[in-house]
Amino acid sequence: MTKTAAFEAGVSAALANEALQHALADVPAGFVAGRARQKAALPEFEGLRRTARDIRDHTLAHLDAYLEEFERNAVSAGSTVHWAATADEAREVVLSICRAAGARTIAKSKSMVSEEIALNAALEAQAMEVVETDLGEYLIQLRGERPSHIIAPAIHLRAGDVADEFRLRHDHLDASRDLATPEVMVAEARSVLREKFLAADVGITGANFLVAETGSAIIVTNEGNADLTMSLPKVHIVLTTIDKLVPTLADAWPLLRLLARSATGQAFTAYTTIVTGPRRPEDDAGPQSCHVILLDNGRSELLQSEFRPILRCIRCGACMNHCPVYCAIGGHAYDSVYPGPIGAVLTPALAGVGEAGHLAQASTFCGRCEEVCPVEIPLVSMLRGWREQAFAASDDWRSRTFLRAWVQLAKRPRAYGLAARIAAAILSALAGAKGILRRLPFGERWTRQRDFPAPQGTTFQDLWKRRERDEGPAP
Amino acid sequence: MTDGYARRPRVGLFVTCLVDLMRPSVGFAAARLLHEAGCEVVVPRAQTCCGQPAYNSGDRESAKTLALATIAAFEGLDYVVAPSGSCAAMLKLHYPRLMSGDDDSERRARGFAERVHELLSFLVDVRGLASVPGNYAGKVTYHDGCSGLRELKVSGQPRQLLAMMPEIELIEMPATQACCGFGGLFSIKFPDISNAMVSAKTASIDQVAPELVLAGDLGCLMNIAGKLSRQGSKIGCRHVAEVLAGETADPPIAHPRAAS
Amino acid sequence: MSRNRILSAVRGALDPSHAPARRSAASARIASAPKHPRPNIAKLEGDERIARFAECLAALGVDRIEVQAADEVPAAIATYLSARGLPLRLRRGEDNILASLPWHHASDLVVDIGPAQADDAVGLSRALAGAAETGTLALASGPGNPVTLSFLPDTHVVVLCEQAIVASYEDAIARVLAENGGVVPRTINLVTGASRTGDIGGKIVMGAHGPRRLAVILIRDGAQRT
Numbered sequence: 015m016t017k018t019a020a021f022e023a024g025v026s027a028a029l030a031n032e033a034l035q036h037a038l039a040d041v042p043a044g045f046v047a048g049r050a051r052q053k054a055a056l057p058e059f060e061g062l063r064r065t066a067r068d069i070r071d072h073t074l075a076h077l078d079a080y081l082e083e084f085e086r087n088a089v090s091a092g093s094t095v096h097w098a099a100t101a102d103e104a105r106e107v108v109l110s111i112c113r114a115a116g117a118r119t120i121a122k123s124k125s126m127v128s129e130e131i132a133l134n135a136a137l138e139a140q141a142m143e144v145v146e147t148d149l150g151e152y153l154i155q156l157r158g159e160r161p162s163h164i165i166a167p168a169i170h171l172r173a174g175d176v177a178d179e180f181r182l183r184h185d186h187l188d189a190s191r192d193l194a195t196p197e198v199m200v201a202e203a204r205s206v207l208r209e210k211f212l213a214a215d216v217g218i219t220g221a222n223f224l225v226a227e228t229g230s231a232i233i234v235t236n237e238g239n240a241d242l243t244m245s246l247p248k249v250h251i252v253l254t255t256i257d258k259l260v261p262t263l264a265d266a267w268p269l270l271r272l273l274a275r276s277a278t279g280q281a282f283t284a285y286t287t288i289v290t291g292p293r294r295p296e297d298d299a300g301p302q303s304c305h306v307i308l309l310d311n312g313r314s315e316l317l318q319s320e321f322r323p324i325l326r327c328i329r330c331g332a333c334m335n336h337c338p339v340y341c342a343i344g345g346h347a348y349d350s351v352y353p354g355p356i357g358a359v360l361t362p363a364l365a366g367v368g369e370a371g372h373l374a375q376a377s378t379f380c381g382r383c384e385e386v387c388p389v390e391i392p393l394v395s396m397l398r399g400w401r402e403q404a405f406a407a408s409d410d411w412r413s414r415t416f417l418r419a420w421v422q423l424a425k426r427p428r429a430y431g432l433a434a435r436i437a438a439a440i441l442s443a444l445a446g447a448k449g450i451l452r453r454l455p456f457g458e459r460w461t462r463q464r465d466f467p468a469p470q471g472t473t474f475q476d477l478w479k480r481r482e483r484d485e486g487p488a489p
Numbered sequence: 490m491t492d493g494y495a496r497r498p499r500v501g502l503f504v505t506c507l508v509d510l511m512r513p514s515v516g517f518a519a520a521r522l523l524h525e526a527g528c529e530v531v532v533p534r535a536q537t538c539c540g541q542p543a544y545n546s547g548d549r550e551s552a553k554t555l556a557l558a559t560i561a562a563f564e565g566l567d568y569v570v571a572p573s574g575s576c577a578a579m580l581k582l583h584y585p586r587l588m589s590g591d592d593d594s595e596r597r598a599r600g601f602a603e604r605v606h607e608l609l610s611f612l613v614d615v616r617g618l619a620s621v622p623g624n625y626a627g628k629v630t631y632h633d634g635c636s637g638l639r640e641l642k643v644s645g646q647p648r649q650l651l652a653m654m655p656e657i658e659l660i661e662m663p664a665t666q667a668c669c670g671f672g673g674l675f676s677i678k679f680p681d682i683s684n685a686m687v688s689a690k691t692a693s694i695d696q697v698a699p700e701l702v703l704a705g706d707l708g709c710l711m712n713i714a715g716k717l718s719r720q721g722s723k724i725g726c727r728h729v730a731e732v733l734a735g736e737t738a739d740p741p742i743a744h745p746r747a748a749s
Numbered sequence: 750m751s752r753n754r755i756l757s758a759v760r761g762a763l764d765p766s767h768a769p770a771r772r773s774a775a776s777a778r779i780a781s782a783p784k785h786p787r788p789n790i791a792k793l794e795g796d797e798r799i800a801r802f803a804e805c806l807a808a809l810g811v812d813r814i815e816v817q818a819a820d821e822v823p824a825a826i827a828t829y830l831s832a833r834g835l836p837l838r839l840r841r842g843e844d845n846i847l848a849s850l851p852w853h854h855a856s857d858l859v860v861d862i863g864p865a866q867a868d869d870a871v872g873l874s875r876a877l878a879g880a881a882e883t884g885t886l887a888l889a890s891g892p893g894n895p896v897t898l899s900f901l902p903d904t905h906v907v908v909l910c911e912q913a914i915v916a917s918y919e920d921a922i923a924r925v926l927a928e929n930g931g932v933v934p935r936t937i938n939l940v941t942g943a944s945r946t947g948d949i950g951g952k953i954v955m956g957a958h959g960p961r962r963l964a965v966i967l968i969r970d971g972a973q974r975t
């Protein structure tokens with residue numbers, strides 16, 4: 015099965031999945047409405063996007079210098095900085111830190127980078143227990159799934175699905191307990207996870223931003239799980255990528271002003287934490303050591319390509335909330351770590367065009383994603399860029415031949431006019447008086463679910479010529 | 490007139506391949522409106538397709554070939570106007586990008602792009618059209634096609650033009666700015682997603698139950714009309730230019746031909 | 750070694766010959782951080798600023814208790830806790846200002862000191878600043894206000910002096926650093942409402958991992974009533 019065929023099969027399954035369609039009907043729409051409210055309440059919103067874009071562009075254009083600054087300042091704050099070129103290396107670094115800490119239980123706060131490097135499986139293979147503490151991540155960890163959204167990983171589940179899962183998994187609890195509301199389920203998850211937090215030896219978080227000036231990581235959550243993850247265990251690992259830098263704290267605020275507004279439609283996330291190194295001698299809480307892992311995994315290559323703007327991304331998820339394709343099929347159908355428009359641009363870069371180029375095809379180029387992207391990433395142009403690479407590399411001779419033949423025709427106005435005339439006449443005759451074709455030769459991919467409107471029968475060029483002949487030059 | 494032409498400007502009508510093949514009445518409606526706006530309308534014979542299908546399929550070379558042919562076909566005209574947001578955006582925004590790296594062609598494409606306009610925005614923003622020949626009486630809704638809306642900022646102009654007809658009632662559907670799922674080749678490459686999207690669109694339309702759905706792009710209209718027809722709906726679809734020009738002798742898109 | 754591999758790949762992508770220029774541009778930006786435009790809500794002054802802070806807290810569902818002077822804090826906390834049927838027992842850090850409060854005014858309130866324990870019901874901290882733009886509290890870690898007090902107990906009570914309400918995040922951080930002798934503490938916690946999640950069916954539920962309930966005791970001390 016080709017990648018495209020596999021994708022299409024996933025799409026059909028997603029469209030037929032009633033529970034998923036139910037879930038998709040509400041949640042992204044709620045985020046969209048929330049963002050619209052925040053935008054309306056902040057007249058400077060569009061100006062902020064420009065500022066944010068410029069901050070990210072400046073950082074990327076000086077990335078080597080800021081990486082070195084960050085490292086220097088993080089080290090002087092007591093952190094250990096590790097560099098990992100590939101996913102393999104990053105996993106190895108995490109494993110060796112955990113081994114050295116004698117870790118048996120590891121608490122994790124949501125991190126897309128850890129999904130990118132498939133970290134949990136690697137830790138579990140070493141007999142370490144990994145517990146996802148973001149509630150959404152916890153749910154999909156229980157179900158053995160992948161996040162279906164970068165900020166709302168369990169967006170595909172409804173409350174009833176969660177109740178079933180809890181009854182199955184939390185089997186130490188009374189099987190007949192009441193799980194009728196999200197409130198009771200959240201309380202149950204909280205008490206189960208609280209135990210894990212208290213037992214954890216190592217805490218792993220991602221980072222929303224790294225600050226070169228101070229060597230800090232900035233981490234935002236609504237639940238407060240990242241704060242417990244970085245405060246209770248004796249070791250804190252910040253697993254992140256080299257594109258997350260900002261030069262100074264002053265540069266972080268415009269981005270943070272946009273992040274939650276674009277993501278969930280909140281003005282600010284409940285907890286925004288600037289963490290700088292391990293506990294200080296005078297502190298009575300906090301980890302004894304703090305490790306920052308800087309992963310490249312293809313970013314440095316993107317930096318020198320036409321796709322550099324994608325590295326501005328602050329992972330707000332607005333592009334997927336506003337994407338009509340994402341909202342129709344959900345995140346899992348993409349079968350990639352990052353779904354939606356950002357995923358369709360990033361995944362071919364991370365996995366190769368051969369593996370993931372088809373994702374860039376699945377767009378109408380409606381442009382709603384780039385209209386809302388807080389850092390103004392030209393997502394449509396980026397998608398087109400992947401289509402160009404795919405076309406250049408393609409062995410899909412059918413679409414190549416078709417396109418090239420059609421261009422040969424379109425280059426010759428007379429031949430083109432003749433072909434159009436014939437097509438219009440035939441299609442119109444086939445339709446008869448009905449005005450539609452219920453089936454179209456070679457076009458059943460259209461007519462399976464839609465009628466094909468019949469042409470009026472003669473081409474415009476012909477009629478115009480006739481009119482000029484009859485009436486003299488047009489008005 | 491807001492563009493300061495003393496004489497009648499010569500406007501090249503970029504017909505678009507869909508209008509040429511499927512619905513010439515849209516071309517005549519556009520010509521009528523341009524005439525009303527004080528323009529001389531010219532239809533260059535040598536035009537075919539803007540090259541967008543190739544461009545959006547990643548075939549830059551082919552797109553460039555067609556772009557250069559199109560630019561040549563419209564040499565010497567004051568304006569180039571297309572009754573389609575999507576084609577106009579291709580000509581106006583993407584031709585120069587397509588030529589980047591080739592200074593000479595890029596210069597030509599930029600010069601060309603400056604003269605290109607989408608029909609409805611041209612009538613309002615450039616020609617300041619104050620009244621329209623059409624006088625439709627009835628309830629309509631307007632679908633904002635993506636390229637026109639987001640790339641060319643066409644949104645107020647069609648509504649302004651429609652409001653010039655005293656007996657028309659424009660009712661906005663929910664999510665009027667949501668994509669209909671056409672997307673050119675997308676609609677046949679990913680028919681299931683496309684169908685889900687157009688089904689959402691027809692559901693929005695059903696909520697306001699208009700007599701007519703109007704839009705500025707024939708691609709969207711064929712998709713929406715095709716879906717409405719399959720759903721057995723009586724709601725008609727027309728290019729907004731047809732209604733504005735009063736060129737409504739032909740039945741709406743995908744509706745049965747009048748018995749003759 | 751990966752460090753050099755990554756850095757030279759990045760340098761290569763950016764034109765290696767300009768590396769020194771990039772380094773000096775980066776140091777210059779760090780030496781004098783840019784002043785980005787701030788939205789109006791982050792520039793409010795005087796009463797407008799105080800009012801915005803209060804509005805944001807209300808919208809976030811944060812309880813706000815005003816007292817005229819620091820002396821009134823212990824009694825206000827006791828009243829707040831008993832009104833909500835919460836245990837009259839809290840834990841706080843060694844913060845000077847909190848320590849100097851007349852705790853004996855609330856004689857039935859038990860006060861424990863130190864980092865939070867697993868079964869603490871109420872945590873008390875002092876915020877070093879409040880940012881009016883979104884009703885955000887800025888807390889700094891340290892023995893004065895152990896960070897665990899903000900996250901482990903079910904109820905978090907935060908004491909804030911009205912003079913510490915500033916317009917923006919930028920101003921809030923400046924205050925935190927000033928109070929901390931210019932040193933960046935291990936964590937600066939910007940708290941905007943209580944812990945919440947929307948992960949089960951999209952419905953917002955309070956108290957996901959951190960506190961379900963957040964209360965701010967605002968000390969007006971010296972401020973003129975308007």
Ligand code: SF4
Binds near residue numbers: 326387389391
């Ligand atoms: S691409 Fe833009 S909209 Fe999408 S997640 Fe990244 S920052 Fe947000």
